[in-house]
Structure formats: structure tokens, C-alpha cells
Amino acid sequence: MPESKTKARVGVASRKDAKKWFDGFVQKQRFKWKEFKVKEMQAGVIPLYEPQQKLQQENCYLLGDASGFVKAITLGGIIPGLKQAEILADCITHNKDYEREVKPLKRRMNLHLRLRRIFSKFEDKDWDKLVKILGKPKMQKLFEQHTRENPLPLVVKALFREPRLLYFVKFLV
Ligand SMILES: Cc1cc2nc3c(=O)[nH]c(=O)nc-3n(C[C@H](O)[C@H](O)[C@H](O)COP(=O)(O)OP(=O)(O)OC[C@H]3O[C@@H](n4cnc5c(N)ncnc54)[C@H](O)[C@@H]3O)c2cc1C
Incomplete structure (x- = not known):
């Protein structure tokens, strides 16, 4: 992802051996590493969306990465997590059912998952x-x-x- 004319974020996501895939990717793309200055390296676990995941047990709630609300195509979780937070705050304030209110967002997450399954073919x-x-x-x-x-x-x-x-x-x- 380009951030500016001189700065980019380069990365891979993999079920295992992420570093190996990353190094292979960089070599294959023939990036001229000597001309690059690595400003920062980041790595992290990415959850996979699971439609059956329970999101509430009494007054304990799951949201964000902990609930697996990560778009299956882009693996981005910031916006879905923030949307869940908005919904949950409204549910707690107005005594609504979180599992029910979060359903429209779940449908979107499912669509991402379906598209992902298509892309995997x-x-x-x-x-x-x-x-x-x-x-x-x-x-x-x-x-x-x-x-x-x-x-x-x-x-x-x-x-x-x-x-x-x-x-x-x-x-x-
Ligand atoms: C390398 C990388 C790049 C990414 N880029 C993007 C991107 O470009 N766009 C995008 O949308 N998403 C991106 N994501 C995903 C995004 O970062 C996550 O979806 C998002 O940060 C999830 O937010 P969260 O608050 O649910 O969880 P987190 O950000 O993981 O926050 C959970 C917090 O809880 C703390 N914690 C854990 N256990 C405990 C405990 N027992 N007690 C107290 N605190 C605890 C942790 O320290 C952490 O601070 C990226 C992820 C990675 C790994």
C-alpha cells in the first residue's frame, strides 16, 4: 500500500511461516532493498471470521478481533470493531439485545467470507x-x-x- 511517493507498507498474511513468505515475496518482486530504508516492522495474529462465534454471555460481550470481526477479504478489523462498539454502547444504554442488533453487521461479514471463498478458488x-x-x-x-x-x-x-x-x-x- 503506497502511503506517499517515498513510503509504502508491504506485507503478507499467511496461515503459517509468514516471515518465509514475506522474504520470498520481497525477493520475487525484486525490490531493491539496498535502496530501501525499513522504518518499521510489524507482525501480529489475525483472527478469522467465524459466523457461529457467540458474542455475549450474560453481561460479558465480545467485539473487535476478540470476536473475529475481521473482513475476510482485506483482513481489516478496525472499522468492523468500531461499528460493533457503537452498536454495543447503544445496546447497553438502551437495554437492547446485542446479538440481535449486530446481525446486519454479521451479514456483511458473511458476504466478505463468501467473496473470500470465491477468491480462494x-x-x-x-x-x-x-x-x-x-x-x-x-x-x-x-x-x-x-x-x-x-x-x-x-x-x-x-x-x-x-x-x-x-x-x-x-x-x-
Ligand atoms: C500488521 C497488521 C496490520 C494491520 N493493518 C490493518 C489495516 O490497515 N486496517 C485494518 O482495518 N486493520 C488492520 N489490522 C487489523 C487491526 O489491527 C485489528 O483488527 C484491530 O487492531 C483490532 O482491534 P481490537 O481493539 O479488537 O484488538 P487489539 O487492537 O488487539 O486490542 C486489544 C488490546 O487488549 C489488550 N489486552 C489483551 N489481553 C489483555 C488482558 N488480559 N488484559 C488487559 N488488556 C489486554 C492488548 O494489549 C491490546 O492492546 C492489522 C493487523 C496487523 C497485525
Whole structure:
């Protein structure tokens, strides 16, 4: 992820041997490390979203990474965790049921999970095809206009704008 013209965040996520994959990735991309200055190294455990995860036991609540609310596509958990915090604060203040109120957010998390399962079936050539299609200016504009937090409107509009995306429907099976 570029942060500026001279600064970028480079990383990988892996079920195991993350350092090995990271070093391999850097070598494969032929980054000229000698010209780079590593400002900071970060590593951390990333939970995986589990739809059956219980979020409440009496007056004890789970949210954020502890509840596995991490978007399965990007592995980002900051916004889902903050949204849960907002919902939970409202539930405690107004005596509402947290598990029920958090359901719409759960549906979004499930959609991310479904998309993730589709992506996991991709071969390199499919990724190349997707990147080529999404690199078109009309698609980039769409991505600028829509949040990725709620992928459904984005996916639907993308399909209408670029019918070639229908090629990927076969991965739904
Ligand atoms: C390298 C890396 C990069 C990431 N980049 C992004 C990104 O770009 N965008 C994004 O959305 N997400 C990103 N994430 C994920 C994001 O950091 C987490 O989803 C988010 O920080 C979760 O927030 P949280 O408050 O639930 O948990 P945490 O941030 O883990 O906070 C939990 C806190 O509880 C403390 N704690 C633990 N046990 C105890 C205890 N027994 N008593 C008291 N305190 C305790 C911990 O020290 C910690 O401070 C990244 C994660 C990693 C590892």
C-alpha cells in the first residue's frame, strides 16, 4: 500500500511461516532493498471470521478481533470493531439485545467470507483478469464512490458496469 511517493507498507498474511513468505515475496518482486530504508516492522495474529462465534454471555460481550470481526477479504478489523462498539454502547444504554442488533453487521461479514471463498478458488490467470478489468478508469471511479465495508452494492454495480465480470460467476459453484 503506497502511503506517499517515498513510503509504502508491504506485507503478507499467511496461515503459517509468514516471515518465509514475506522474504520470498520481497525477493520475487525484486525490490531493491539496498535502496530501501525499513522504518518499521510489524507482525501480529489475525483472527478469522467465524459466523457461529457467540458474542455475549450474560453481561460479558465480545467485539473487535476478540470476536473475529475481521473482513475476510482485506483482513481489516478496525472499522468492523468500531461499528460493533457503537452498536454495543447503544445496546447497553438502551437495554437492547446485542446479538440481535449486530446481525446486519454479521451479514456483511458473511458476504466478505463468501467473496473470500470465491477468491480462494482463483488461479493466477484469474487474478490477472480481475486486476485488468478493475484497472479500467470506469471501474476505478466506482471503487472511489463506494465503501468496501459493505461490498454488496459495489459488487452489483460493478457487474452492471462491466459484464465481463460474469466470467467469475462460475466460482460461485
Ligand atoms: C500488521 C497488521 C496490520 C494491520 N493493518 C490493518 C489495516 O490497515 N486496517 C485494518 O482495518 N486493520 C488492520 N489490522 C487489523 C487491526 O489491527 C485489528 O483488527 C484491530 O487492531 C483490532 O482491534 P481490537 O481493539 O479488537 O484488538 P487489539 O487492537 O488487539 O486490542 C486489544 C488490546 O487488549 C489488550 N489486552 C489483551 N489481553 C489483555 C488482558 N488480559 N488484559 C488487559 N488488556 C489486554 C492488548 O494489549 C491490546 O492492546 C492489522 C493487523 C496487523 C497485525
